[in-house]
Amino acid sequence: MLRAIGAQIEKTTNREACRDLSGRRLRDINEEKRLRKWLEGQEEREREAAERKQKKIERLIAEPKIEINLSPVYEKERQELPERVSAAVDAGWQAAGSSNEGKRKSEEVPAKGKKKPKLWIDADLSDCSSLSEDEEEEVKSTAGQTVSTDSGNESDRGSISNKA
Numbered sequence: 001m002l003r004a005i006g007a008q009i010e011k012t013t014n015r016e017a018c019r020d021l022s023g024r025r026l027r028d029i030n031e032e033k034r035l036r037k038w039l040e041g042q043e044e045r046e047r048e049a050a051e052r053k054q055k056k057i058e059r060l061i062a063e064p065k066i067e068i069n070l071s072p073v074y075e076k077e078r079q080e081l082p083e084r085v086s087a088a089v090d091a092g093w094q095a096a097g098s099s100n101e102g103k104r105k106s107e108e109v110p111a112k113g114k115k116k117p118k119l120w121i122d123a124d125l126s127d128c129s130s131l132s133e134d135e136e137e138e139v140k141s142t143a144g145q146t147v148s149t150d151s152g153n154e155s156d157r158g159s160i161s162n163k164a
Helices: 002-008 027-060 070-109 120-129 133-141 154-163
Strands: none
Touching: none
């Protein structure tokens, strides 16, 4: 059976792992040959790249430039546009400055008797931190207890009133 299978096995033709008479691997020798050949062609490749670059530059220079003939009306408007924009911006600033002067005077004079209004966040937090009337009564009635079991849930409120 081994003789029959041996005839069917394909034998390799790759001998690069073998060594020559001086003991060097054939793979290394072949790689050196390929490297020398590539280095010899390096100068030619650089020269070809420089030629291609030069041809591209010449082609770009030789291309006809597109000339756009614009109407004189358009050119005149294009030159006047920045001036008109700056004039409009200045007029806007002047209009905004004159209308804000009246408002700023009223804002600058604070009323001394009024308190500053709290931020809406502070108002919400103060509502959450304060106890409701029912909770205040429960706290007063359970003043002897030092541990609070109130987690703020409705189910806890029923259990606290049952304990008290």
